[in-house]
Amino acid sequence: MRAERRRLIESIGALRHLLSKRRAFEVADQRRLNHEAKHRNRVEAAHDKALHRIHEERARQEASLNHQLNALDGERERQETQALALLRRHSIERALSGEHLTASQVNGIGNGLIRSLAAQGIRTAADFHNVSWDKAPNGKGGDVLYIHRTKGDKVHINGIGEHRGRPLLEWRQSALSRAEARAPHKLPPDERHRIAEIIDAERVRLRKELAEAPQTAETARAEAVRLRTEALDLLTTAAGQAARLAAVRRAEFDAMAERLLDLQSQLSAHVDTYGDVGRRVRRAQNRALRPIPQTSPLPGIPSPRTPGDAAARVSLTKVTDLTDSHPVPGVRASPGWLVPILYFCLTTVVGVGELGDNTAHPYLMIASRLVALTATAELLRLWLPRIRTRTAGPMPDGTGWQTSGVFLALTAAGMFEDEKSDVFGVACVVSVLAAVLFLAGTGSRIVKADDRAGKNPTSRNGAVS
Template sequence: MPSPSDVRAERRRLIESIGALRRLLADRRAFEVADRRRLSREARDRGRAETAHGKALHRIHEQRTRQEASLTHRLSALDGEHERQEGQALAVLRRRSIERALSSAHLTASEVNGIGNGLIRSLAAQGIGTAADFDDVSWGKAPNGKGGDVLYIHRTSGGKVHINGIGEHRGRPLLEWRRSTLARAQARAPHKLPPDERHRIAGIIEAERVRLREELAEAPQTAETARAEAVRLHAEALDLLTAATGEAARIAAERRAEFDAMAEQLLDLQSRLSAHVDTYGDAGRRVRRAQNRALRPIPQAPPLPGIPSPRAPGDAATRVGLTKATGRTGPHPVPGVRASPGWLVPILYFCLTAVVGVGELGDNTAHPSMMIASRLVALAATAELLRLWLPRIRTRTAGPLPDGTGRQTSGVFLALTAAGMFEDENSDVFGAACVVSVLAAVLFLAGTGSRIVEADDRTSRNGAAT
């Protein structure tokens, strides 16, 4: 039989070992949160890669469609282009022929009536010697501003000049000579292209047609090459993501296995501590407090979906009678689940009702018995909700409120509302108050039944565990 000091020393050793493991296991929640973020980040990166790949393929398809449409339109427009180029070439040929004819039509005294050699020399001095050197005549103010209007000759190269001695009687024959010369040149100008020029234009159009057809035939192959390159780049990106994901998953699995092993070791130490307590009994007040802390349930981090843990420490927990050792009767902690902060709303409402009562607003005065009863009911509801809600918002004892609490709360709320309606002297709501009372009773009884059933299930599970 070991001495009391040896018992306390052994128990302290077990408690210290459990505390050390608990401190190590405290990092598991942060690890699981970081691993969830890693998985979300990997899924987001993979989604971005898929989106970028889809956009690249769509862009390649649009480029091919636009290129094929453009080439097809240009091919269909080549026939009109042939006619247009022939028309342009014929217009250039006619213009050159007319210019040559006008340039060869020299101005002489015998060609224009009324114009002698002196005026011809004056015109030549101003750069007008052929029909190509001017194109029109007009009246305007004299250069010196005196003598009224004079006749100006418009030069083809630009500008206009006045020749003394050429007025209306000499200017009209000069313009008619130029017009008749232009008409003869236009009549003698070619009206069709020469065969060699037509063949040259046809060759240019046909070469352009061949080139466009080659580009149209190469468009699918070009698009397919670009698509293959996009697929290759996408596959490389996915391979890099897969490699990085696999390495991160391997490291996370190893780390999770370490946590599971520590959890199993902690459960084993708790089992040994429970057995030590059962064997040697109490070891003192100071040791008892540390012992109770050491026998607290292990906070379990919620496993990631689709990632089974390499170990199952929860199965090993059935070997340790923690309920019997700790004697806990409070709420069972549920990892990751806390009571909703929304329960503060009914708690505050019942607190206010416990102060002001029901049916006592304005000039209305409730019966004394109703004043007392309503405040007692509101105070009891407030105390019950606080008793259930406060432990379940803490980290170590987090969990949802018992099933049926919401229906019970709604029933009490409707009951207080119906009481206020009964006490209202200014309006006739007796029928509505009766309906609300019946509904309040139904909800309260239903919630109470759910609470009783849940308590019975918990008692049967605890009995089976012991």
């Protein structure tokens, strides 16, 4: 009988060890689903962004092409004006280059000054464009006349002052007037025809690009759709393979859960038939008869096997502390409980009724510190596990009332010990209120514990249905 019971207990222990990995598996599978959803969202976001970019690019291209086509209407006149201005400038430059400076054309300038001007690069009317007065090159002698060369800086020629510089500039201006009068005022027909051909060719090119813009955008859109389809197909293939593997693993866990329930049924029946076989085996069989840890199923993922039917056949529950609340994932105890905890810690150190010149009775000094220490330890025992991630949950019902009752009780004790103020009546009222609150909180916790005990009946050997 001991050997058979040990075999059942060891088998149950091995299955429990294997089933303990199910929670990690479910968490990993949920993380996989989250990653798959995130990758799909990224693909869809990239696809939408690509379509938006293609649409904006097409609109920008069409707007630019239409603007260029509309600008071609005045482009012909602008190019003809530019070509005519260039033609007149070249004609004037050629005419000025043909006007050579001689002594007979400018009064007061002889052959010596002609040679001095030629030495500075001034031989024709095209070689200079203006004259002006400025300080002498050596800074002495006052202002002198400078001649501004067309291709260079200004130069000063000794012997050319105001009386000779003005006739020189007038000769240049008269040559410029004659050149402008002889310059052409219309473009030749062949040049106008060439400009018209350029404008027509540009218009044809822009219209062709405008007609090809929708096709180019459609090609880019088709490429974006193809990339999205390929990415989603890869994700779907990988997700399907991972889902099949997860379903197989989940079915294995469900089969192990059913097997564990069957073994617990056999162990419970063996205990009912043959009774107790010893203290060491009794402890092991009590551990083996604990209920199967339940793992919350993933939303939207049906289990390949349903262990619920098998669980209905056996009702085995471990005796637990019914005064504590079950952990509730995502719900933690409030940090505000630190306030009463710190108050009771302070009261443990300084006591009550001992501030100022008051001296409390030794019994009250000891009793108040013990009560504050007990309240601190109880609150820490209840609060610390409920702020952790794995064991998070709300504080038990009635704890607040109990804490308020202890706080008012300590306050009333301090008021009774106050010798200078007449607060005896108030202290009595506070004492009654403290007792009511403490008893109400204790009753609430007891009722809550009884409700939980009614929902989870326990027995030493378990009940087989």
